[in-house]
Amino acid sequence: MGILFSAGLALLLQQAASSTSPAAQETPAQEFLRIGRALYDGDCAPVGAEPARSIARRLKEGPLEPGKKFGEMADLGHEWLELGKVDEAIALLEEALTLARSEDKPKVENRIQRELGLAYLRLAENQNCVERHSASCCILPLGDGALHTLREPALKAREHYLWILNRAPEDLGARWVLNLLSMLLGEFPEGVPEAQRIPMRAYATAVDKPLFRDVATRAGVDALGLAGGTAAEDYDGDGWIDVLCSNSDPLGPLTYYHNNGDGSFADRSAESTVKEQLGGLNLIAGDYDNDGDPDVLVLRGAWLLDHGRIRKSLLQNERGATFVDVTRASGLAEPASPTQAGVFADFDSDGWLDLYVGCESRVETNNGQGDYPSQLYLAKGDGTFRDVAAVAGVRNDRYAKGAAAGDYDDDGDLDLFVSNIGKNRLYRNDGHARFSDLAATAGVEEPSGRSFATWFFDYDNDGRLDLWVGAYACSIADLAAEALWLPQQGALPCLYHNQGDGTFQNVAEKLGLARPMLPMGANFCDLDNDGWLDFYLGTGDPLLQSLMPNVMFKNLGGKRFEDITAPSGLGHLQKGHGVAFADFDHDGDQDLFHHLGGFVPVDRFQNALFENTGTGGHWLSLELAGTRSNRQAIGARIHLTLDTPAGLRDLYRAAGMVSSFGGSTHRQEIGLGDATRIARLEIRWPRSSEPQVFEDVPLDTWLTIREGEKAFERLERKSFRF
Numbered sequence: 001m002g003i004l005f006s007a008g009l010a011l012l013l014q015q016a017a018s019s020t021s022p023a024a025q026e027t028p029a030q031e032f033l034r035i036g037r038a039l040y041d042g043d044c045a046p047v048g049a050e051p052a053r054s055i056a057r058r059l060k061e062g063p064l065e066p067g068k069k070f071g072e073m074a075d076l077g078h079e080w081l082e083l084g085k086v087d088e089a090i091a092l093l094e095e096a097l098t099l100a101r102s103e104d105k106p107k108v109e110n111r112i113q114r115e116l117g118l119a120y121l122r123l124a125e126n127q128n129c130v131e132r133h134s135a136s137c138c139i140l141p142l143g144d145g146a147l148h149t150l151r152e153p154a155l156k157a158r159e160h161y162l163w164i165l166n167r168a169p170e171d172l173g174a175r176w177v178l179n180l181l182s183m184l185l186g187e188f189p190e191g192v193p194e195a196q197r198i199p200m201r202a203y204a205t206a207v208d209k210p211l212f213r214d215v216a217t218r219a220g221v222d223a224l225g226l227a228g229g230t231a232a233e234d235y236d237g238d239g240w241i242d243v244l245c246s247n248s249d250p251l252g253p254l255t256y257y258h259n260n261g262d263g264s265f266a267d268r269s270a271e272s273t274v275k276e277q278l279g280g281l282n283l284i285a286g287d288y289d290n291d292g293d294p295d296v297l298v299l300r301g302a303w304l305l306d307h308g309r310i311r312k313s314l315l316q317n318e319r320g321a322t323f324v325d326v327t328r329a330s331g332l333a334e335p336a337s338p339t340q341a342g343v344f345a346d347f348d349s350d351g352w353l354d355l356y357v358g359c360e361s362r363v364e365t366n367n368g369q370g371d372y373p374s375q376l377y378l379a380k381g382d383g384t385f386r387d388v389a390a391v392a393g394v395r396n397d398r399y400a401k402g403a404a405a406g407d408y409d410d411d412g413d414l415d416l417f418v419s420n421i422g423k424n425r426l427y428r429n430d431g432h433a434r435f436s437d438l439a440a441t442a443g444v445e446e447p448s449g450r451s452f453a454t455w456f457f458d459y460d461n462d463g464r465l466d467l468w469v470g471a472y473a474c475s476i477a478d479l480a481a482e483a484l485w486l487p488q489q490g491a492l493p494c495l496y497h498n499q500g501d502g503t504f505q506n507v508a509e510k511l512g513l514a515r516p517m518l519p520m521g522a523n524f525c526d527l528d529n530d531g532w533l534d535f536y537l538g539t540g541d542p543l544l545q546s547l548m549p550n551v552m553f554k555n556l557g558g559k560r561f562e563d564i565t566a567p568s569g570l571g572h573l574q575k576g577h578g579v580a581f582a583d584f585d586h587d588g589d590q591d592l593f594h595h596l597g598g599f600v601p602v603d604r605f606q607n608a609l610f611e612n613t614g615t616g617g618h619w620l621s622l623e624l625a626g627t628r629s630n631r632q633a634i635g636a637r638i639h640l641t642l643d644t645p646a647g648l649r650d651l652y653r654a655a656g657m658v659s660s661f662g663g664s665t666h667r668q669e670i671g672l673g674d675a676t677r678i679a680r681l682e683i684r685w686p687r688s689s690e691p692q693v694f695e696d697v698p699l700d701t702w703l704t705i706r707e708g709e710k711a712f713e714r715l716e717r718k719s720f721r722f
Contacts, residue, residue: 093115124150141206169196215263227598230577256323261720282299283297288316388433404660534554575598594608617672621703629685
């Protein structure tokens with residue numbers, strides 16, 4: 001994205017992040033409010049108002065040549081639209097269109113027609129999906145309740161896109177939007193000229209009863225906001241999974257939803273003090289102080305280049321009652337660099353969680369060069385950290401967009417993968433938190449250009465950690481091209497199969513995943529409790545026209561992945577960010593909390609909480625508690641041997657493996673399929689030489705297992721229905 005910045009504002013933000021500046025004496029609320037107001041008042045794209053003010057001044061001062069004036073009017077209309085001044089943008093663009101036609105300026109008219117189509121599209125979303133929000137809004141395939149009842153904006157938008165396609169029929173992006181608008185109006189396919197139709201399979205195919213249903217409004221978690229991260233954990237220790245959300249809006253506060261255990265959530269943002277924390281495209285959870293409750297790190301400044309030099313926040317959880325900002329005291333305030341990628345893991349195997357933060361750059365370049373080094377903070381065990389990235393060999397010096405920790409070589413320590421704009425890194429740990437980049441020899445440098453959300457998981461249950469790497473470089477035009485069997489230019493994701501010899505093989509095409517999807521927030525799960533790990537992708541980009549269904553893939557026995565977006569009911573059109581899977585209602589299957597909303601100020605949307613209505617399958621929920629190892633058992637390996645009607649079956653899981661842009665619970669929620677008995681449960685703890693083994697473990701239950709103890713504790717948990 002194109003970013004304008006001024007040296008003055010950049011200096012202001014740098015001073016705000018400095019512990020020696022006056023900002024160090026401010027409360028977090030005062031500090032982030034000041035920074036947020038500066039961003040909104042300045043020239044920071046996409047939130048700053050100064051670009052629009054500059055254009056408006058030029059138009060007012062005039063006179064401008066007609067061609068230049070039309071271009072300035074179109075630019076101002078676009079700026080106003082992204083800032084949320086939709087009615088003003090439409091009025092200005094309509095005036096510009098009339099003038100362009102009177103002056104016979106076809107090139108200018110084409111630009112304005114596109115801007116007007118986009119403005120009316122957003123107006124249609126605001127009036128029908130945001131202001132009249134319902135559980136069925138924007139979910140493909142569209143039910144009756146999702147059709148636009150206030151039809152005029154969508155009809156207007158369709159007129160403009162038809163105008164564009166009459167003159168440029170090869171424009172696949174406009175074609176995609178035209179088809180979508182006709183669906184929203186309940187006029188597909190007849191509302192689209194036959195030559196411009198896209199097969200319905202590109203969007204979704206209707207089903208009678210989807211697996212998931214959105215209960216966010218009923219549960220009280222449907223806040224309206226921009227893009228943000230999500231971390232689902234039991235923050236107060238009452239056994240129920242709660243939710244924390246960040247917000248990329250520089251003036252948008254964190255939100256803490258407490259699970260009441262009755263189908264509702266209480267907004268405890270104010271009393272817990274998280275409301276004082278503003279901004280942050282992502283957040284991650286980890287028990288850094290080993291006190292038994294998960295703490296939170298808020299990551300800020302992503303995509304904002306030099307404007308993104310805003311400090312992160314480490315919030316110490318006090319049993320869910322309050323979250324105390326201990327960033328400066330812990331040594332994490334400096335350096336303040338733009339980032340959305342981070343991972344908690346015990347890299348030096350001392351029993352304390354360390355922290356890796358992948359930083360971005362002052363300029364986005366595809367050659368992968370960066371000027372904000374990434375950070376590796378080793379925990380000292382006293383609540384403070386020291387940055388050892390340089391001596392550990394993990395500065396990265398590229399534009400980092402994702403980070404994941406996992407013991408890919410099975411040598412007992414946690415390695416690190418960093419996905420970048422540019423080539424990726426696979427840092428192999430020597431056991432003492434010193435690393436070597438083996439990405440090239442391991443074969444995991446791709447996708448080319450822009451890699452994004454990533455994670456380690458064992459998709460084929462062979463006991464070795466495989467690697468998912470999303471590709472963030474395509475468009476709705478590429479989706480249309482794929483549906484029409486035409487060549488497309490988008491980058492494709494990689495699913496790397498661990499070969500067991502230090503190398504990986506990209507099997508994305510073989511397993512049905514080599515297609516353009518543009519995923520942002522993403523995470524894996526076992527949606528049907530069959531013991532095979534599935535995954536979900538939240539799609540989109542900052543462009544307002546980038547409306548595409550989020551995608552759900554079902555794992556078919558480790559041999560292939562099937563797109564089940566339509567039958568899952570998860571084909572949401574709005575921009576998908578933080579993704580968290582957890583059994584919120586204690587019925588034994590994983591539900592989904594999805595933080596929705598775009599990156600520009602106008603592109604707000606409500607969050608979704610999708611209840612899993614269940615497909616059967618046994619399950620086991622494990623709460624692991626390290627004693628010598630870190631308290632959350634991040635890095636522990638789990639091996640289950642099951643009795644099934646077809647014979648013995650092995651399942652493997654790795655504790656602490658979650659997406660780099662989606663915070664599923666660290667509680668292990670494991671699907672067991674048609675198991676008749678858990679014959680053996682084996683846990684390999686990060687700092688224990690001998691595995692902990694249990695036999696004849698009960699099915700369909702919650703267990704707490706403490707490192708080194710001979711018996712597990714069976715937990716009694718109530719359930720509810722949304």
